[in-house]
Amino acid sequence: MTASSKIRGKVFVLGDNIDTDQIIPAEYLNLVPTIAEEYEKLGSYALIGLPDGHARFVPEGGTKSPFPIVLAGRNFGCGSSREHAPIALGAAGGKAVVAESYARIFFRNCVATGELYPVETPVRLVDEFQTGDEAEIDLDENAITNLRTGTRFELNALGDARPVIDAGGLFAYARETGMIPRSA
Amino acid sequence: MPMTMTEKILARASGRTEVAPGDNVWVNVDTLMTHDVCGPGTIGIFKREFGKNARVWDPEKVVIIPDHYIFTSDDKCHRNVDILREFVREQGIPNYYDVGTKDYKGVCHVALAQEGHTRPGEVLFGTDSHTCMAGAFNQFATGIGNTDAAFILGTGKLLVKVPPTMRFDFDGEFPPYVMAKDVILHIIGDIGVAGGTYKAMEFGGDAIKRLTMEERMTVCNMVIEGGGKNGVIDADETTFEYVRARTQKAFEPVVADAGAAHVFAKRYDASTIEPTVARPHSPDNKARARELGDVRVTRAYIGSCTGGKITDFINAAEVMRGRRVAVDTFLVPATTEIAEGLRTETVGGETLHAIFEAAGCKLSADASCAACLGGPKDTFGRINGPEVCISTTNRNFPGRMGSKEGQVYLASPYTVAASAVTGRITDPRELLQ
Numbered sequence: 069m070t071a072s073s074k075i076r077g078k079v080f081v082l083g084d085n086i087d088t089d090q091i092i093p094a095e096y097l098n099l100v101p102t103i104a105e106e107y108e109k110l111g112s113y114a115l116i117g118l119p120d121g122h123a124r125f126v127p128e129g130g131t132k133s134p135f136p137i138v139l140a141g142r143n144f145g146c147g148s149s150r151e152h153a154p155i156a157l158g159a160a161g162g163k164a165v166v167a168e169s170y171a172r173i174f175f176r177n178c179v180a181t182g183e184l185y186p187v188e189t190p191v192r193l194v195d196e197f198q199t200g201d202e203a204e205i206d207l208d209e210n211a212i213t214n215l216r217t218g219t220r221f222e223l224n225a226l227g228d229a230r231p232v233i234d235a236g237g238l239f240a241y242a243r244e245t246g247m248i249p250r251s252a
Numbered sequence: 253m254p255m256t257m258t259e260k261i262l263a264r265a266s267g268r269t270e271v272a273p274g275d276n277v278w279v280n281v282d283t284l285m286t287h288d289v290c291g292p293g294t295i296g297i298f299k300r301e302f303g304k305n306a307r308v309w310d311p312e313k314v315v316i317i318p319d320h321y322i323f324t325s326d327d328k329c330h331r332n333v334d335i336l337r338e339f340v341r342e343q344g345i346p347n348y349y350d351v352g353t354k355d356y357k358g359v360c361h362v363a364l365a366q367e368g369h370t371r372p373g374e375v376l377f378g379t380d381s382h383t384c385m386a387g388a389f390n391q392f393a394t395g396i397g398n399t400d401a402a403f404i405l406g407t408g409k410l411l412v413k414v415p416p417t418m419r420f421d422f423d424g425e426f427p428p429y430v431m432a433k434d435v436i437l438h439i440i441g442d443i444g445v446a447g448g449t450y451k452a453m454e455f456g457g458d459a460i461k462r463l464t465m466e467e468r469m470t471v472c473n474m475v476i477e478g479g480g481k482n483g484v485i486d487a488d489e490t491t492f493e494y495v496r497a498r499t500q501k502a503f504e505p506v507v508a509d510a511g512a513a514h515v516f517a518k519r520y521d522a523s524t525i526e527p528t529v530a531r532p533h534s535p536d537n538k539a540r541a542r543e544l545g546d547v548r549v550t551r552a553y554i555g556s557c558t559g560g561k562i563t564d565f566i567n568a569a570e571v572m573r574g575r576r577v578a579v580d581t582f583l584v585p586a587t588t589e590i591a592e593g594l595r596t597e598t599v600g601g602e603t604l605h606a607i608f609e610a611a612g613c614k615l616s617a618d619a620s621c622a623a624c625l626g627g628p629k630d631t632f633g634r635i636n637g638p639e640v641c642i643s644t645t646n647r648n649f650p651g652r653m654g655s656k657e658g659q660v661y662l663a664s665p666y667t668v669a670a671s672a673v674t675g676r677i678t679d680p681r682e683l684l685q
Contacts, residue, residue: 085445090650098321100328101293146445149379150290172450239301
């Protein structure tokens with residue numbers, strides 16, 4: 069798979085310590101991500117655990133999110149090791165998360181599944197964007213631009229994680245690079 | 253270079269004489285554990301990537317423990333256990349603890365230990381973030397996702413970055429009313445929920461050495477709530493006695509080298525630790541129990557890997573004996589062995605079961621994760637409305653135990669039992685003699 073270096077679309081803004089129970093509450097963990105219709109279903113529940121009154125990531129009754137970019141503060145994805153978390157965001161149409169820092173297992177699961185680019189920002193961006201703003205991430209230039217305000221912010225490089233996600237995850241990357249045989 | 257315990261385990265598992273923090277190394281896995289929530293997805297990836305007829309790298313090293321959604325009428329949950337059952341049969345995996353049979357155990361992290369799968373010096377991965385609990389046995393143990401687990405199923409290896417080590421020493425003796433839960437909540441309050449991210453958290457000092465295995469497990473269980481990759485404690489006679497009673501397998505503990513480098517070190521005077529509570533909605537929202545006496549609770553919960561072990565119930569019974577609970581109090585033994593223990597262990601000549609019944613607790617006969625993580629709507633003890641719950645579990649994120657309207661306070665079994673009796677958050681010193 070060749071991946072574009074640019075991700076453009078509306079941003080969904082969140083705060084600090086967004087945990088995996090808010091990303092995909094445990095009552096939906098009966099869904100198995102490798103079963104196609106249950107993968108879709110996980111997407112429909114992405115971020116349904118946010119406090120009541122918070123804007124919805126996926127419109128009620130829908131399966132896809134109008135927000136390809138999630139913007140958050142510190143320690144995004146803390147809590148459980150459930151791979152359902154990056155999968156739910158990816159299944160809903162999420163392409164990238166931009167956060168100040170990540171919980172370790174969530175970051176690793178993003179890379180292993182290839183569902184989402186977990187990009188780090190060296191500065192706090194949650195006050196520089198509003199939910200619904202158009203933005204563009206350039207993974208080659210390591211930058212995000214708020215197209216409403218025209219302001220551009222530097223991001224940290226993804227380094228070795230990027231080609232793994234570009235390829236579509238750990239197994240696809242390992243096949244592409246000859247680490248494991250092409251067909252099982 | 254002198255190495256920490258974590259570095260020594262990872263060096264051995266990767267066939268090197270030395271590793272340093274930041275090194276990326278392929279480690280050979282001693283045990284891979286999965287359960288009913290992440291097992292089916294892991295198996296799906298394994299089949300997709302390694303082929304329909306693929307074999308796991310070593311059936312003896314795979315341990316499958318259904319524990320999350322067992323006592324529910326949800327069809328998908330039953331389907332998921334069927335997927336595990338079929339895979340175990342097909343692959344000839346001996347270490348499977350099937351639902352509805354005498355082999356059923358309950359909460360995976362406690363069952364792993366009770367069944368002898370946690371051994372000093374080894375490497376354990378599990379598809380559950382609280383896999384770090386096994387660090388209490390001087391292991392490298394950490395949680396992973398389905399994709400990494402599927403990779404291990406096929407190859408027996410995983411790429412790991414060697415974490416730098418944080419060291420926490422507790423000198424002297426903990427007061428008798430202080431439990432391991434207070435200790436780890438205190439530490440998480442100090443370092444914050446991301447204070448240990450990417451790091452190993454090593455615990456030592458005289459006060460830690462005096463802890464039982466169950467209490468050491470509580471400390472290591474919650475390193476993930478501080479963001480930690482793994483927790484680890486020295487192996488000693490307490491460890492050896494527990495492990496040797498449960499497995500014939502040989503093991504080789506590790507001891508940190510003198511002068512090993514730590515990225516962070518803190519010494520505590522154990523006698524200064526007080527009953528500690530994490531307020532909603534974060535495990536680092538620390539307060540002293542005695543500061544929260546005005547907080548009314550509507551229910552109490554004792555259970556989970558962290559807080560549903562036999563010692564946890566013994567401690568709760570010490571507080572509840574001869575008293576009645578003032579609010580709904582749900583008790584869930586972590587494993588079937590613990591459920592049996594409630595009928596055999598005694599405090600003051602009465603069984604725990606009798607003490608809890610007389611106190612008016614709601615006691616589940618079924619060992620499982622239950623309401624620690626909410627789960628299906630019909631889960632025992634699940635929060636389904638604006639409840640204020642004090643709980644021995646490990647997480648209090650919004651909606652963690654069910655309804656988003658719920659508020660969860662995390663505390664030790666002593667503090668939870670005392671609060672259940674009074675109906676408000678209560679420092680156990682008020683009730684303990």
